Amino acid sequence: MKKTSDNNRQSDPLPGGNDRPAEGTNAGSGTPRSTEGMRLVSYLIICLASAGLFISAGTIPTSRWEVLGAGAYPQLVFGGLAVMTFFTAVTSLRKFGLSMFPAIATDAVLWLRSRHLVIWMFILFGAYILTIPLTGFEIATFAFLMASQLLLAPWTPRSFALIVAIAVIFSFGLNYLFAEVFNVFLPRGRL
Amino acid sequence: MEGAFQSALAQIFQIDTLVFMATGSVAGIVAAAIPGFTVTMAIVLTLPLTFAMEPLQGIAVMLAVYVGGYTGGLISAALLGIPGTPSSVATTFDAFPMARAGQPGRALSLGIWASFFGTVISTVVLVFAAPPLAIFAVRLGPWEYFSLIIFALTIVASLVGHSIMRGLIAGMLGLAIATVGSDPMMGVPRFDFGIQMLAPGISFLIVLIGIFAISQLMSEVEDVEALKSGQKLAEHDIELHTWTVMRAVLMRPVNLIRSSMVGVLVGALPGAGGSIANLLAYDQAKRASKTPEKFGTGIDDGVVASEAGNSATAGGGLIPMIALGIPGSAVDAILLASLMVHGIAIGPRLIMDNPDLVYGMFIAMVVSSLMMLVICILSMRLFLRVTEIPKWLIVPAVIVCCVVGSFALNNRVSDLYLLGMIGLVGYVLRSLDYPLAPLVLGVILGPIAETNLRRALMTDPDWTMFLTRPISLLFLVSAVLSVAWVVWKYDRNKKLKERQV
Numbered sequence: 203m204k205k206t207s208d209n210n211r212q213s214d215p216l217p218g219g220n221d222r223p224a225e226g227t228n229a230g231s232g233t234p235r236s237t238e239g240m241r242l243v244s245y246l247i248i249c250l251a252s253a254g255l256f257i258s259a260g261t262i263p264t265s266r267w268e269v270l271g272a273g274a275y276p277q278l279v280f281g282g283l284a285v286m287t288f289f290t291a292v293t294s295l296r297k298f299g300l301s302m303f304p305a306i307a308t309d310a311v312l313w314l315r316s317r318h319l320v321i322w323m324f325i326l327f328g329a330y331i332l333t334i335p336l337t338g339f340e341i342a343t344f345a346f347l348m349a350s351q352l353l354l355a356p357w358t359p360r361s362f363a364l365i366v367a368i369a370v371i372f373s374f375g376l377n378y379l380f381a382e383v384f385n386v387f388l389p390r391g392r393l
Numbered sequence: 394m395e396g397a398f399q400s401a402l403a404q405i406f407q408i409d410t411l412v413f414m415a416t417g418s419v420a421g422i423v424a425a426a427i428p429g430f431t432v433t434m435a436i437v438l439t440l441p442l443t444f445a446m447e448p449l450q451g452i453a454v455m456l457a458v459y460v461g462g463y464t465g466g467l468i469s470a471a472l473l474g475i476p477g478t479p480s481s482v483a484t485t486f487d488a489f490p491m492a493r494a495g496q497p498g499r500a501l502s503l504g505i506w507a508s509f510f511g512t513v514i515s516t517v518v519l520v521f522a523a524p525p526l527a528i529f530a531v532r533l534g535p536w537e538y539f540s541l542i543i544f545a546l547t548i549v550a551s552l553v554g555h556s557i558m559r560g561l562i563a564g565m566l567g568l569a570i571a572t573v574g575s576d577p578m579m580g581v582p583r584f585d586f587g588i589q590m591l592a593p594g595i596s597f598l599i600v601l602i603g604i605f606a607i608s609q610l611m612s613e614v615e616d617v618e619a620l621k622s623g624q625k626l627a628e629h630d631i632e633l634h635t636w637t638v639m640r641a642v643l644m645r646p647v648n649l650i651r652s653s654m655v656g657v658l659v660g661a662l663p664g665a666g667g668s669i670a671n672l673l674a675y676d677q678a679k680r681a682s683k684t685p686e687k688f689g690t691g692i693d694d695g696v697v698a699s700e701a702g703n704s705a706t707a708g709g710g711l712i713p714m715i716a717l718g719i720p721g722s723a724v725d726a727i728l729l730a731s732l733m734v735h736g737i738a739i740g741p742r743l744i745m746d747n748p749d750l751v752y753g754m755f756i757a758m759v760v761s762s763l764m765m766l767v768i769c770i771l772s773m774r775l776f777l778r779v780t781e782i783p784k785w786l787i788v789p790a791v792i793v794c795c796v797v798g799s800f801a802l803n804n805r806v807s808d809l810y811l812l813g814m815i816g817l818v819g820y821v822l823r824s825l826d827y828p829l830a831p832l833v834l835g836v837i838l839g840p841i842a843e844t845n846l847r848r849a850l851m852t853d854p855d856w857t858m859f860l861t862r863p864i865s866l867l868f869l870v871s872a873v874l875s876v877a878w879v880v881w882k883y884d885r886n887k888k889l890k891e892r893q894v
Contacts, residue, residue, distance in 0.1 A: 241559075241825050248562065252569070255584065259572075265579055269850040272581035275843040276572040283565040290558045313824075319614045324817060327607075327792060331809040334796075343796075347789050354614060354785035361785075368786060372793045385445070386801045 238298055239306035240313065245291040252284035319354065326350050338391025343373035401449065401753035405760060410450045414457040414757070418764045421461025425481075426469055432462030432480070433605045436727045438791070440598065440734075441798035448735040449750050453757035455728055456707075460512055460761035463704045464769060467504035471696075472497055480703040483675035487688065487695030494691050502638035503693055504700040505769045507649065510642060511701035512762035514653035515660070515708025519715075520755050522661075523744065526716035530741030535849035536859050540868035542842040545719050547872040550831045557879045559827045567835015568842065570595055577840045578847050590807035597836045598730055598802050599811050604833055605723060606795045607816025608823050610788050635770055641693055648678050648694050652701040659702075660709025660722070670709075674702025708758060715751055717741060719838070723830045726837050 256277055264271025314321065330346035337345075347369035355361045380386040404410065417439060424435035439458050443451030466481035471488035488500040533541070546568075550560030573584045574594020585591040642649065652674035659670040678698035679688045688695050706722075713719045718740035720726035729739055737747060744751045799812045823829060849858065859865050 237825075244821075244825055244827075245562075248566070255569070258584070262581060262583055265581075267851075268578070268847060269854045270847050272576035272579055272583060275576075275846060276569075276583060279565060279568045279572060279839075283562065283569055286558070286562055286565060290562065293558075317615055317824075319617060320611050320820070323611055323614055323788075324820075327816070328813055331796065331813050334809060335806045339797075343793050347793065350789040350792075351785055354788065355783070356785075364786060368790055372790050376793065376797060380797065380801070386804075388797065388800060389806055 237309070238294055239302040240309060242291055242294045242298075242302070243306060245287045245294065249284050249287035249291060252280040252287065256280040256284055322353055323350060326353070334389050334391070336391055336393050338393075339388035340373045340377050341391070343376070344369050347372055397748035398752045400749040401756055404447070404449045404749070405453055405753055405756045407450075410453055411760075413446070413450065413454045414761060415764055415768065417454040417457035418461035418761060418768055421458035421463075422465035422468075422765065422769065424458075425462040425465030431605070431609065432459060432466070433723045433727070434609055434791075435462050436724050437602050437606050438794050438798060440601075440727055440731055441801045443731055444734060444801065448732065448737055449753040449757075451731055451735065452728060452750070452754060453760075455731055456754065456757045457761040457764060459707055459724055459728075460704070460758065461765050461768070463512075463707060464505060464508040464700075464765050466703075467501065467508065467700060468773075471500040471504060480671055480706070481699070483671040483699035483702075484696060486675065486699070487691050487693075488699075490689070490691030491696065492691075496691075498632040499634055499638060500691075500696060501769075501773060502634055503642060503696040505766060505773075506639050506642040507652075507697040507700035508704040509762050509766045510649055511653045511656055511704035512707055512765075513759065514650065514701075515657045515705035516755060516758040516762070517708075518654075518657045519708040519711050519758070522712050523715045523751070526712065527741045527744040530717050531745070533741070533864065534862070535845040535852065536862050536865040537868065539842055539845040539849060540859060540865040540872070541717065541719065542838045542845070544868040544872040544875070545713075546831065546835060546838065548875045550828070550876075555826055555828075557876060557883070559825075560831050561876075563822070563827045563829065564831035564835045567600075567832040567837075568839040569835075570600060570832075571597070571836045571839025572843075577844050590805075590811060595811060595815075595836075596802060596808065597726075597833070598734075599799055599808050600815055600836045601723075601727060601730065601833055602795050602799050603812050603815030604819040604829050607792065607812065608819030608829070610792055610795075611816065611820045612823060613784055613788050642697055645694060645697055648681075648697055649701050651677060651681070652698040653705040656702040656705025657709035657712075660706030661712040670706045671699040671703040674698045704762075711754065711758075714739075715744060715754065718743065718841070720834060723833055726833055729837065 259273040259276040259280060262271060262273030262276070264273065326346060326349050330342055333342045333345070336342075348365060351365040351368065355365060377388050380388055420439065421432065421435050424438075425432050435458050436455055439455055443454055446454065463480060467484055467488065470481040470484040471492050474485050474489040484504060488504060491497075491500040491503075546564045547561070550557055550564045571594075573591055575582055575592075582592060655674040655677055656670040659673060675688075675695060675698045678694055679685045682688065682694060684692075710720075710722050710725045711728075714725045714729055718729070720729045732739055732743075732750075737743070737750065795812070796809060799808050800806070802808060819829060822832070850856070859869065
């Protein structure tokens with residue numbers, strides 16, 4: 203929860219209010235119109251995916267022993283989700299109009315730019331989990347910790363020493379702890 | 394019954410259990426003291442470490458983290474004005490001005506004692522409320538259970554976040570994720586698309602770690618300025634005035650009990666939790682006060698109300714979990730998951746089939762709150778140091794802990810790929826202001842809802858049974874009313890704002 207209390211102090215502290223603080227939300231980036239535009243895209247993606255999975259659930263074979271087959275409940279869920287997101291998308295469109303669409307692309311670029319560290323962290327994280335089966339936990343973790351901390355930390359001799367120490371403790375140290383204390387053997391790697 | 398209680402007592406008071414609980418309490422306080430790190434995340438990270446423990450030992454450790462975490466949020470709330478967790482938002486209103494006015498020790502001490510008494514009061518309510526509710530719940534059929542889950546999901550969606558529609562969509566997404574893999578009744582494969590890692594289904598623990606830990610950690614590195622700068626919490630020594638403050642808290646019995654009861658009731662409501670309880674308890678204290686104008690200036694009553702309110706949700710949240718098998722919050726869902734990992738059947742029969750476990754949970758709550766109190770009083774100055782740990786150091790290290798935890802669940806590397814994907818989806822949803830708690834509860838409650846729906850229709854194919862059985866109808870009507878209430882409230886707020894403009 204990064205937001206300061208001042209915003210919350212002004213709000214009506216009752217459940218169900220629309221101005222309550224939400225845990226870790228960042229909806230405030232971008233103008234309301236363009237943020238709503240990005241949400242609209244998410245509604246449409248979820249709507250289309252649910253509609254596809256609703257149809258796919260219809261092909262799941264039914265059992266002779268029960269009224270509902272294995273596909274009936276997913277149909278209920280995906281059908282409900284498709285209808286719900288469709289109506290939310292329509293409501294959103296009626297509220298903001300088609301004019302929001304040009305803002306979406308601009309806002310998406312701004313949104314991505316403001317989160318360049320997050321994008322880099324996701325790239326490093328993706329590379330980390332992909333290399334674990336190849337190099338093993340220790341080397342992959344050491345490399346991930348070095349790279350990610352160097353990306354985030356201010357470059358000073360003290361922070362560099364800390365980075366190396368943390369990388370060693372959380373890669374080789376953690377592997378040793380799990381193997382010797384918990385009898386959990388982390389991936390060794392194929393290379 | 395007596396035997397079960399004694400067995401639970403013996404298990405909790407084993408030296409290794411107490412040591413693990415003390416460590417958990419410290420971990421909870423430390424985690425929650427760091428702004429941006431929630432109690433939920435601390436519990437998620439503790440979960441894999443409890444796999445090798447006995448069920449009661451594991452859950453006792455997690456309860457120690459839970460209780461410690463609710464208090465830890467107070468540290469940065471009081472000293473920096475930044476709530477360590479969402480459950481300590483209202484604590485900043487009075488504890489921070491008090492600390493700024495030269496009484497940081499008093500602010501912390503008030504919060505610690507209020508948290509302690511809040512937890513104890515909520516545990517007493519839990520001991521008396523859970524067993525009769527469970528006896529009632531055993532009589533519920535699959536119709537009532539299905540309707541109860543619908544009610545739980547709608548109320549979660551309506552209480553969490555800024556928009557009920559996004560809350561409902563998140564809940565439905567959770568239900569949808571739970572349909573991947575073999576169906577819970579006949580084992581028919583569904584939605585695996587020939588991908589081997591989807592065939593066994595998506596483990597809800599992976600969803601929990603991905604949604605609550607990875608997405609939260611990633612959102613912590615958004616602010617480049619905050620990453621590069623450090624801010625100290627306290628510039629001078631802190632004197633806690635332990636016993637004087639304890640008397641000051643006890644001299645406010647009405648505020649203490651009222652705030653604790655607000656916490657218990659809000660905690661027992663599925664979906665609500667500490668983040669709402671502290672604000673509601675603070676609001677109630679302010680309304681009842683003879684000097685409401687002093688609230689927000691740094692008075693004792695404000696700190697007591699907020700901290701007693703948020704800590705009491707711990708016991709309150711356990712009431713539906715123990716009695717009905719319905720987790721009231723994300724943290725309760727993780728506690729429930731830890732029981733399921735140990736092969737313990739959840740639901741109203743839990744208290745009958747595993748009474749020692751349930752009694753053990755009651756005892757663990759009291760022991761945890763005592764531990765939290767002692768640890769906080771003895772080592773508060775030390776804890777203040779942890780708030781100085783920079784984010785650039787802790788975020789990558791905790792990500793590694795998440796990876797280890799996810800791998801340790803099933804020893805499957807493919808779970809790590811799922812973790813990465815769910816973390817990414819969770820981050821995007823979080824950024825677009827979708828509440829994530831309904832999604833996780835949807836993943837946990839989905840298979841239970843499906844099993845009960847299909848079992849009900851196997852017993853009697855008549856769909857109207859959901860509406861003709863009174864308790865089932867009551868839950869369904871309550872579900873509709875909970876949505877209607879939020880929509881009405883939204884409209885009212887909108888009209889009020891328009892009038893003001």
